[in-house]
Amino acid sequence: MNKQPIGFLDSGVGGLTVVKEAMRQLPHEKIIFIGDQARIPYGPRPQQQVIEFTKELTQFLLKKQIKMLVIACNTATAEALSTIKPQLDIPVVGVILPGSRAAIKATRNQHIGIIGTEGTVKSDAYARVIQSKSKHIQVFSIAAPKFVPIVESNEYRSVLAKKVVAETLEPFKQHPVDTLVMGCTHYPLLRPLIQNVMGPRVKLIDPGAETASEVSTLLDYFDIANDDQEYQPVHEFYTTGSTKMFAEIAGDWLNMPDIKPQHVALQAIKLNQVGVES
Amino acid sequence: MNKQPIGFLDSGVGGLTVVKEAMRQLPHEKIIFIGDQARIPYGPRPQQQVIEFTKELTQFLLKKQIKMLVIACNTATAEALSTIKPQLDIPVVGVILPGSRAAIKATRNQHIGIIGTEGTVKSDAYARVIQSKSKHIQVFSIAAPKFVPIVESNEYRSVLAKKVVAETLEPFKQHPVDTLVMGCTHYPLLRPLIQNVMGPRVKLIDPGAETASEVSTLLDYFDIANDDQEYQPVHEFYTTGSTKMFAEIAGDWLNMPDIKPQHVALQAIKLNQVGVES
Incomplete structure (x- = not known):
């Protein structure tokens, strides 16, 4: 006890x-x-x-x-x-190992997307962990620097939020990811918007x-x-x-x-x- | 590495x-x-x-x-x-903590069954761990000493196995468990027989x-x-x-x-x- x-x-x-x-x-x-x-x-x-x-x-x-x-x-x-x-x-x-393990378990087509802050994406931390465990997995990472200020200013249900999420995730249209790691603890508050843009078949991973x-x-x-x-x-x-x-x-x-x-x-x-x- | x-x-x-x-x-x-x-x-x-x-x-x-x-x-x-x-x-x-956590997560009606060897059941290890985490859960344990010899002698698909499993699990008919921990690493080899006796609605937990x-x-x-x-x-x-x-x-x-x-x-x-x- x-x-x-x-x-x-x-x-x-x-x-x-x-x-x-x-x-x-x-x-x-x-x-x-x-x-x-x-x-x-x-x-x-x-x-x-x-x-x-x-x-x-x-x-x-x-x-x-x-x-x-x-x-x-x-x-x-x-x-x-x-x-x-x-x-x-x-x-x-920390949050990166648990999130990485969950993403590896979830993906079926071996294409995992990561969204995170500039620091997280630049560190390449998720990609390094994921590929150290399974090198055949393709990881495609995008920095989403505008998401944190939206959440911190309590605007995460606003029209602005919807627009920013759609614009930020646009590049994923070119990548067949079936799993997306919300690689910043602020992002799950934007989950409905993210899911909407990515489509219902993409599995969202909440490392938290x-x-x-x-x-x-x-x-x-x-x-x-x-x-x-x-x-x-x-x-x-x-x-x-x-x-x-x-x-x-x-x-x-x-x-x-x-x-x-x-x-x-x-x-x-x-x-x-x-x-x-x- | x-x-x-x-x-x-x-x-x-x-x-x-x-x-x-x-x-x-x-x-x-x-x-x-x-x-x-x-x-x-x-x-x-x-x-x-x-x-x-x-x-x-x-x-x-x-x-x-x-x-x-x-x-x-x-x-x-x-x-x-x-x-x-x-x-x-x-x-x-060990296998008892992971199995206990999974059982607590799985139960909906707060009634968990345990099957194990005499030693495991006598030690009350599963019930103690489960109730230390959630005292409102009812735990009902049964020793199944005949299961191990059946598996070790490679008879786990025999008619004898089916009979022994049905007889051993008989007391669960009086208890509304919705989750059953296969509290011995030999038991998953008997899983189809156990599931058949318990019914499809009972979730079987494999601590291994x-x-x-x-x-x-x-x-x-x-x-x-x-x-x-x-x-x-x-x-x-x-x-x-x-x-x-x-x-x-x-x-x-x-x-x-x-x-x-x-x-x-x-x-x-x-x-x-x-x-x-x-």
């Missing part, structure tokens, strides 16, 4: 798509989430900066006595996981949902699951940005209309930075 | 149901399997003896430089996993197949998967019993008609016992 919380970090609110699935699969686990909305987007930033920001958020969560860290952000997973994981003595999980299953497996493997079923966890949500905007999206997306996100100043995040060495 | 083999152990041939699934999901991983047919069944034995036998098989596999150990036997998982896992510095996986997915997750987590896709592994199969009987069942079950199992004398197994302390 281990009631310590699980820490989730993201560049913004997108990681809540992973949290939502974790809350469903692991109802007795307490979750602490931090979104770095003050510095979003991470996608276009240089790798060294993404590593630095990710370490700062990690340090904030470690102070909350987390028992496991979930990097609920594709850019941070692609750029920073391999640096951070060996430095911590708790399990660290796959990651929640991996969290469950590792909690058991390391024997750190909380099995006290009387425990009703009170989750904590932090943002370096606007709590109002966070509450609107999270309230809607997580169906938690009374969510009370707390603001954390960037300065506090930076001063906290001890224990994770560069 | 790590070409070391994965070790699988079982009391007999049942663990081959896990191997079959691992071969499908992980075609570039070399597998070394040992079945302790000379001392089967493990089910009715005292716990201390199951621990001792499992350690001996583990030691045999460790000498083969395995990078991960899969206890592909429900009785050995229930009785010996918690003793052996902390003693090794490679990942150790679930375990193969967990092996895949952990190979990635610990970064020890073999990603050399040119590598065509030559698997190795050992038995402490009759290689003839082993080859018949394995050839049929794994669709490997030219399988060449090797005999290992129990005496050799025992003399090898170093490194795993009691």
